[in-house]
Amino acid sequence: MQINFSWSKIKGFIKVIKKAYPHLLAIITAGGFVKAAAPFLVLYFSAAVLNKLIAGRYDEALMNAAFLIGSQFIAELITSLCDQREFVWEENADSAVKQMLSSKSFELEYEKFEMQETRDALRRAHITAMGIGGFGMQIRTLYFIFQYAFSIIFSVVFTVILLLQVDDKKGGFFTSYWSTIVLVLIYVLLVIILIYKMNKLVAVLSDKVSNNDRFNSIANYIDNIINNQKNAKDIRIFKLQDTLIEKYRTLLFKGNIKYIEMGKDMGKNSSFNAFILDVTFGIAYIFIGAKALYGVIPIGDVILYAGAINKISDSFINYLKNVVNFLYRSDILDAFVNFINMPSMSYDGTLPIEKRNDGRYIFEFHDVSFSYPDSDIEVLSHVNLKFNIGQKLALVGRNGAGKTTLVKLLCRLYEPTEGYITLNDIDIRKYKYEEYVQAFSVVFQDFAMFSMNLDENIAGSEEIDYDKLDNVLMQVELKERVDKMKDGVSTHLYHDNGEGVDISGGEAQRIAIARALYKDAPFIILDEPTAALDPIAEAEIYENFNKMINNKTALYISHRMSSCKFCDDIVVLDHGKVAEYGTHDELLSKNGIYAELYNTQAQYYE
Known part of the structure; x- marks a missing residue:
């Protein structure tokens, strides 16, 4: 039944949201309980006051009136505190969503984060959770579900007490056990009808929500294009503004049509629920009135039991209405929940990185091969390479040779498809990931500023x-x-x-290098570190590199062969394999790939 499914959804949502709001469950439980109990306290003490007054026991009536006022004051105080906390959470829901998505994104290993499947999941999670009626409204709906669930419990308890008060000798059918049985059967039938209607409505809404997801995604993408300053030149030169605005308007219209249709469906359901509520309320008054008329219950208890039975109908309908809202919104938010629950890493070690002042960190590739996910093409093939302490090593090769991929494997942004990498003779996967990456200062070719x-x-x-x-x-x-x-x-x-x-591209590149030096990690990696600099500025940077990095181990990736002369050794990658290894002079004398690359560039500087 859909109700059971709703509670599994509720538990899943609470599990996720507790990461942002640890006290959520306690607040909505306390607030829901007290908000549900407050009306029944009024009914109970009001009935007691009326019964005492009819019996002429004025002192006891006054005491019950005091209990009524006191209980309402305490209930109002607790609910105000809980409501205020829930309101703050609801208002700050967008910030919580952004924070949770950001935290989860950084928890994911880079290889998984870079996958298109993950990027799409993050995009959907962001769009759905930040949309109208998303994360914040789900918190409010959850609060209402708890309130009405407790209200159902209270009303059922009082209704059961009423049903047990029978007298076959008075009033015939309405005060007998038969009336109790008939009333229970009527309520069971109405519950079945309401649950059936709820399931049907959830199915309809879920279908419309899933069809609307693509409209929202494309509209969000176009909105980002229109408002991104980097796109302004192309949009104006090629007169794309009218096309983009029209696409955006069309998508929003299609999306709004879906929401209008959902509003109509929910309106029809509300009308049906109101009819059921009126029917049950009428039956309840006939039933209770007969019991009071024939003296089975005191006159004052009419207020209590009529209110209780009215509440059971009202609470159940409101509970179902909020469950419907929660379930169809859960279909929207499933993308967010699934992303947050995604496993962060395929494997994370437990060993700490040894803290050494002498910089004795030796990294080595052992028959390492790598292919990107869903590809059989080896970017790296059976690479064996050792990075000695304090060594300045250059990594060169034609485009697509696998240079940057090798760096990403070394930094454990990717995991080898075959083979393994060691740090001080220990497989790097055995080290704790967050500690391991602290061993590197890297300036990537596409560094971020x-x-x-x-x-x-x-x-x-x-x-x-x-x-x-x-x-x-x-x-x-x-x-x-x-x-x-x-x-x-x-x-x-x-x-x-x-x-x-x-700042200019050259200045940004110098700042990126400064960032790598500031981190002061034992292993420095520079991937095209001077690509945005002119040849003179590049030469000045390289002349000072040894002084900059002191005795640290360094790896340089460069397309400019002149930069390699500053290094102790040079590794030449070709089609993912180590094709040559040696000093600048040794490789020139071999007249191989390195010599070809160097001489090709050298002619432009002669």
């Missing part, structure tokens, strides 16, 4: 060692340029989130 303060870009933190920062800026010959900036090292870069300073 962020619209934050320059010092934060370099330090990767708001806690900054400014003496160390000044030192690395001098090493990359940026100190003078930075000192002339508006706010010095605290100057904001770019204009994405405020007024900042634009």
Whole structure:
């Protein structure tokens, strides 16, 4: 039955949301319980007051009135606190979603995060959870489900007490056990009808929600295109604005049509529920009135039991309505829940990285091969390579030779398809991942620079060692340029989130190198570190590299063969294999791939 399914969905949602709101279950349980109990306290003490007054026991009536006022004050206090907390969570739901998605994204191993399947899952999770009636409304709906579930329990308890009060000697059918049996059967039949209608409505809404997902995804993509400043030139030059706006308008219209249809379906269901509520309310009053008329229950208890039976109908219908809302919204949010529950890593070791002041970290590839997921083409094939302590090693080769892939394997951004990599003779998969990656400072060819303060870009933190920062800026010959900036090292870069300073590609590359030096890791990797620099600036950087990195182990990837002369040894990759290995002079003398690449470039500098 769909109700059982709803509770499995509820448990799954609570499990996920507790990562952002650890006290959610306690708050909605306490708030739901008290909000449900408050009306029954009113009914119970009101009936007691009326019965005491009729009996002339005024002191007891006054005491029950005091209990009524006191219980309502306490209930109002608790519900106000819980409502306020729930409201804050609901209002901040978008921020919680972003934080949870960001945290999960960083938990995922890079290889999995880079997969198109994962990227699509993240996109769907973001769109669905941030949409209208998404994460925040689901919290509110969950609160209502708990409230009405408790209300059903309370009303059933009071109704059972009423049903047990029979007297076959008074009033005939309405005060006999037969009336109780008939009333129970009527309610069971109505419950079955309501559950059937709810299941049917959930199926209809789920179908419309799934059909609307693609409209939302494409509309969100076009919205990002329109509002991205980087696209502005192409949109204007090629007059794409009318096409994009029309596509956006059409998608929004199609999406709104689906929501209008869902509103109609839910409206029809609400009308049917209202009819059921009126029927059950009428039956209840006839039943209770007869019991009171024939003296089976006190007159004052009419208020209590009529209210209880009215509540059981009202609460059950509201419970089902919120379950419907929760279930069809769960279909929307399944993309978010599934992404958050996705396994983060295929394997994470437990060994800590040994902290060494002497930098004795020896990395070695042992017959390593690698193919990208869903591909049989080997990017790397049976690579055996050792990185000796303090060695300056250059990695060269034609485009597609596997140079960057080798670096990603070394940094454990990918896992080898075959073979293994060791650090100090231990398989790197046995080390704790977060500690292992701290062994590397890397400047990737497509490095990222962020619209934050320059010092934060370099330090990767708001806690900054400014003496160390000044030192690395001098090493990359940026100190003078930075000192002339508006706010010095605290100057904001770019204009994405405020007024900042634009920097050239060469300056960004120097900042990226400064960031690698600032981290002060024992192994430095530079993937095309000077691609945006002119030849003179490049030569100056390389001439100072040995001084910059001291005695650290370093790996350089470059398409400019002249940079390799600064290295101790050179590895030439060709079609994923180590084709040549040696010093600059040794490889030139072999007249092989390296010599061909070097001589081809050299002619342009002669």
